[in-house]
Amino acid sequence: MRIIPLLLCFLPVFTALKFLSYNPVYGRSHLTFMHALHETLIDAGHEVHVITPIIDSRLKLEKTRAKEIIIPQSSYSLAFEGGLEADMISNSWVTEGVLGAFGGVKRLMYAWHGQCNFTLQHPGLLEQLAKEKYDAAISEPICFCGFGLFEKLGIKNVASALSTAASEGSFWATGAPSFPSYVPGVMGKHSDRMTFLERVSNTLGSAAPLLFWPVLQAPFDEMFKQNFGADFPTSADLLKQTSLFFINSEPITDFPRVITHKIIDIGGISVAGGHKPLNKTWSDILDLRKKTVLLSFGSVAKSYLMPDSYKQTIRRTIQKFPDVTFIWKYEKPEDGISEGIENLVESTWVPQNDMLHDPRLSLFITHCGQGSTIESTTAGMPLIVIPVLGDQQRNAQTIKRIETGIVLEKTILAQGDTLENTIREVLGNDKYSLKAKRVGEQIRGRPFTARDTFVRNMEFMARFGPLRQFEHYGTQLNFFQYYCLDVFASLASIVFGVLAGFFLCARAIVRRCTGGSKRKVE
Known part of the structure; x- marks a missing residue:
């Protein structure tokens, strides 16, 4: 028996780590992603504390084992929830391009900024956290408040976690090169194979967010200086100092790109916990007809905010498929959107991930938010994609690239038969379901799980960070130096000078020769 205590001495000693997360409540997909990170760390035996400022009180908080510090809504968040959000999203259903998206993001930042100031001044919060x-700490770089808070608390081991695919901001913050010649911008609508004009459009679209960032960061920088002193670092500096940058990107489906040591893909971590069988209510609905179609535009671009002409097109289209059950996630039952349509089931909420894994579901019509995109590709579900705002256009192009669905512009919802014909094509052509199943098998069969990748890197950073070795000097170079444009310009000048010298010498020799010939003739 004495040998057992002796053997225990040789077992590795596990020390639980304590992590802090800043996670404002806005957008179900963002909330779900960060919740998955918290629970993954807790599953690994660590302690997680979460600062949870409420921006949208309508979003139900998920059950968590983390210690939550809930900050109530500020007047800015109440105003956003009360009307600004509806105006922003309604406008997104009809606007196009980066400029339209920037207007919405700026209004959202107004709410985030106000809530941040309210949070930082919350009685006793800073003192409580300092103890x-x-x-280590982690936050999503969509809102800069968490990084300022971490700096104030003296936490140097900081990671960013982005619930979307890699953006121009993440490239800039980590010093990774951005190549708009073949990497679509996060707000773009092009694939990786672009014409010349598309490359021009993608280059301008990729540069635009970087020009907007200072405008969005300025209110946070001013607020940090007011609260913490004039010498407090800027939001840009704080982002550059993060040791790791986790991206909700799945390499099997995303566009290939160049990264740095800081960038780590953890796509699918929010669905890594698997799925559950549907309860009897939903199971009975899927048994109503041979085929079932799920229609959902996510938690931000809500269906009830779309133009009425779009809604009526969807209603008319559904009526043309009496042998197919349609489930529409629709947020306002009082609108009576399913009234008079026997094969339409409306619900304010659906168990989306569980339903996508049910073999009785035939098709998913989606806005192609990053969360829904990863859930559906992991489940091997064929898609019809109708992107609305933000990164959804780019996500849609990844689906087009892997050929697991068809991409439609949102404006077709104001027209006639396009949606109907597309549904018939995907339901009637096995190539979409076969390719979708193959992609799902590849994702589920990857050799390293997103959960293990995330935990091991967070543990490493907490124990050995800050990881300044991952920072390369390229972040200190200007645009011309980074891409060696000054070198190419200098070399071109030298080549031009040499060629010009040869030309002048040759011309002088020719003139001398021809001049001598003329004198001999005379």
Whole structure:
């Protein structure tokens, strides 16, 4: 029996780490992604504290084992929830391009900024957090408040976690090169194979967010200086100092790109927990007809905010498929959107991930938010994609690239038969379901799980960070130096000078020769 205690001495000693997360409540997909990160760390035996400022009180918080510090809504968040959000999303259903998206993001930042100031001044919060002695911290870089808070608390081991695919901001913050010649911008609508004019459009579209960033960051920088002193770092500097940059990107489906040591793909971590069988209510609905179609535009671009002409097109289209059950996630039952349509089931909420894994579901019509895109591709579900705003256009192009669905412009919802014909094509052509199943098998069969990748890197950063070795000097170079444009310009000048010298010498020799010939003739 004495040998057992002796053997225990040789077992590795596990030390639980303490992590702090800043996670504002806005957007179900963002909330779900960060929740998955918290629970993954807790599953690994660590302690997680979460600062949860409420921006949208209509979103139900998920059950968590983390210690939550809930910050109530500020007047800015109440105003956003009360009307600004509806105006922003309604406008997104009909606007196009980066400029339209920027207007919405700017209004959202107004709410985030106000909520941040309210949070930082919350009675006793900073004192309470300072006593905890956190090993590391993490936040999503869509809102800059968390990074300022971490700096104030003296937490140097900081990671970013982006619930979308890699953006121009993440490229800039990590010093990774951005190549708009073949990498679509996060707000773009092009694939990786672009014509000349598309490359021009993608280059301008990729540059636009970087020009907007200072406008969005300025209110946070001013607020940090007011609260913490004039010498407090800027939001840009704080982002550049993060040791790791986790991206909700799945390499099997995303566009290939160049990255740095800081960037780590953890796509699918929010669905890594698997799926559950549907309850009897939903199971009975899927048994109503041989085929079932799920229609959902996510938690941000809500269906009830789309133009009435779009809604009526969807209603007319559904009526043309009496042998197919349609489930429409629609947020306002009082609108009576399913009234008079026997094969339409409306619900304010659906168990989306569980339903996507049910073999009785035939098709998913989606806005192609990053969360829905990863859920559907992991499940091997064929898609009809109708992107509305933000990164959804880019996500849609990834689906087009892997050929697991068809992409439609949102404006077709104001027209006639396009949606109907597309549904008939995907339901009637096995190539979409076969390719979708193959992609799903590839994702589920990857050799390294997103959960393990995330945990191991967070543990490493907490114990050995800040990881300044991952920072390359390219972040200190200007645009011309980074891409060696000054070098190419200098070399071109030298080549031009040499060629010009040869030309002048040759011309002088020719003139001398021809001049001598003329004198001999005379």
